[in-house]
Amino acid sequence: MRRSMSRVLIADDEPGICSAFAAMLARDGHEALIAANGAEAVTRVTRETLDAVFLDVRMPGMDGLEALARIRDLQPQLPVIVMTAFGTVETALTAVRNGAFDYLGKPLELDQVRAVLERALRAGAADASVSEQAATGEATDDELVGRGPAMQSLFKRIAVLTDTAMTVLILGESGVGKELVARTLHRLGRHREAPFVAVNCAAIPEALLESELFGHARGAFSGAVETRAGRLEAAGAGTLLLDEVGELPPVLQGKLLRVLQERQFEPVGEHRPRALKARVLAATNRDLALEVEAGRFRDDLYHRLNAISLRVPPLRERPEDIPVLAERILARIAADLGRRPLYLEPDALAMLTAHPWPGNVRELQHLLSRSALLARGPSLGATDLLLDNDERSAGGVVDPFSRLEQSVRAALASLLAAPQPPEDPFHRIVRRVERELIDAALQRCNGSQVGASQLLGLHRTTLRKRLQDHD
Numbered sequence: 307m308r309r310s311m312s313r314v315l316i317a318d319d320e321p322g323i324c325s326a327f328a329a330m331l332a333r334d335g336h337e338a339l340i341a342a343n344g345a346e347a348v349t350r351v352t353r354e355t356l357d358a359v360f361l362d363v364r365m366p367g368m369d370g371l372e373a374l375a376r377i378r379d380l381q382p383q384l385p386v387i388v389m390t391a392f393g394t395v396e397t398a399l400t401a402v403r404n405g406a407f408d409y410l411g412k413p414l415e416l417d418q419v420r421a422v423l424e425r426a427l428r429a430g431a432a433d434a435s436v437s438e439q440a441a442t443g444e445a446t447d448d449e450l451v452g453r454g455p456a457m458q459s460l461f462k463r464i465a466v467l468t469d470t471a472m473t474v475l476i477l478g479e480s481g482v483g484k485e486l487v488a489r490t491l492h493r494l495g496r497h498r499e500a501p502f503v504a505v506n507c508a509a510i511p512e513a514l515l516e517s518e519l520f521g522h523a524r525g526a527f528s529g530a531v532e533t534r535a536g537r538l539e540a541a542g543a544g545t546l547l548l549d550e551v552g553e554l555p556p557v558l559q560g561k562l563l564r565v566l567q568e569r570q571f572e573p574v575g576e577h578r579p580r581a582l583k584a585r586v587l588a589a590t591n592r593d594l595a596l597e598v599e600a601g602r603f604r605d606d607l608y609h610r611l612n613a614i615s616l617r618v619p620p621l622r623e624r625p626e627d628i629p630v631l632a633e634r635i636l637a638r639i640a641a642d643l644g645r646r647p648l649y650l651e652p653d654a655l656a657m658l659t660a661h662p663w664p665g666n667v668r669e670l671q672h673l674l675s676r677s678a679l680l681a682r683g684p685s686l687g688a689t690d691l692l693l694d695n696d697e698r699s700a701g702g703v704v705d706p707f708s709r710l711e712q713s714v715r716a717a718l719a720s721l722l723a724a725p726q727p728p729e730d731p732f733h734r735i736v737r738r739v740e741r742e743l744i745d746a747a748l749q750r751c752n753g754s755q756v757g758a759s760q761l762l763g764l765h766r767t768t769l770r771k772r773l774q775d776h777d
């Protein structure tokens with residue numbers, strides 16, 4: 307919980323700025339601490355409990371950007387606002403990309419300073435609540451779950467971005483939770499009471515997409531019998547998510563760019579622009595840089611969208627989140643079915659943790675729903691998990707190694723899940739694989755060691771030695 311009086315560090319080499327700032331903070335009931343350079347700021351952060359930091363970019367010795375990096379390492383959740391007199395937008399954006407909460411241009415305007423500080427303090431509190439909620443598992447349907455470091459750092463970035471109006475590009479594979487991230491940005495933002503509207507740019511036919519987004523006037527085209535508001539308008543002062551933005555047709559890419567630049571739009575068949583009030587978020591599972599190279603996506607729109615991006619890591623990069631996700635999903639399924647939640651046996655959990663999840667969280671949801679429907683008894687074991695057998699690659703060829711990889715991962719997971727994990731999991735697993743391989747070759751060659759060594763591409767003496775090792 308945030309204390310009502312906040313402690314704010316101001317790092318600036320101009321004493322005049324520091325004292326004006328400190329006076330303002332004191333008037334507003336906060337406590338100001340002062341550092342004259344970057345190194346001092348970092349020291350203060352290590353020693354004091356702080357709620358926000360204002361950092362000047364140009365300071366002697368360690369400059370603001372370097373101090374920012376150190377502070378982010380020390381206390382990733384502490385909001386840092388960067389101040390810059392010489393700053394170009396690039397410096398400011400670099401700072402924001404490197405984790406600054408926001409930036410302020412000098413000369414400072416006290417009202418602006420107040421507004422940013424207020425947001426920073428709220429985001430600090432929101433950040434704590436996102437992490438707390440994830441850590442305690444008190445999540446509802448709409449809440450992003452994740453305990454591991456990858457999701458924790460995503461939560462922090464989300465918390466920093468909740469209250470800005472900036473466009474954010476949300477990147478990640480299919481089913482990874484991009485829309486949920488967009489909803490979270492909205493839910494924690496200032497306009498959470500306003501609507502959240504998502505448009506899947508890939509799902510709406512090109513001919514309809516423009517009027518769907520911007521609306522149309524009556525008679526704008528045949529079939530437009532009534533004036534209709536578009537989704538941009540429907541989002542009001544809330545959030546519009548352009549999902550699968552990589553699929554936006556070229557004409558609309560140009561229009562969207564203009565809308566974002568001018569913050570106004572025109573419904574089809576109308577010439578009076580309307581103000582864009584909503585925050586626009588975009589999501590894609592494509593590599594937009596490649597799309598730009600291939601000439602399918604506008605470079606300028608890409609840069610506009612990509613100024614701030616959030617990458618949602620694939621599930622295979624965060625297996626530590628699987629138990630809590632699975633628990634949540636099973637609880638939801640149980641509520642839907644009016645049953646008690648099933649619990650996962652350790653072997654099932656080991657198997658889930660080992661699976662590579664090409665379809666990410668959505669695949670996990672589907673697997674658990676399928677398995678829960680057919681399960682008998684109060685728990686799910688490894689044999690109850692109906693993992694998708696469809697391991698075909700795009701060309702329809704079964705990859706003979708995918709099962710092997712899966713088994714190796716499962717073997718490792720279950721060794722590590724044992725109450726006393728062995729010290730040599732590498733040798734244990736490799737030995738088992740080797741034994742299987744030699745055994746299979748010997749069977750194929752009716753027990754002939756010469757035949758098996760030829761089949762495996764091993765020297766006869768090597769095979770014999772291995773057989774002795776395996777007794």
Ligand SMILES: Nc1ncnc2c1ncn2[C@@H]1O[C@H](COP(=O)(O)OP(=O)(O)OP(=O)(O)O)[C@@H](O)[C@H]1O
Nearest residue numbers: 449450451479480481482483484485486591667668
């Ligand atoms: N971290 C998470 N915590 C809880 N639920 C999650 C999480 N990530 C994803 N989900 C759930 O997984 C499902 C897929 O997520 P979502 O639709 O947000 O993915 P997406 O990346 O937008 O997918 P696509 O690219 O296919 O549109 C949703 O039901 C969502 O609620």
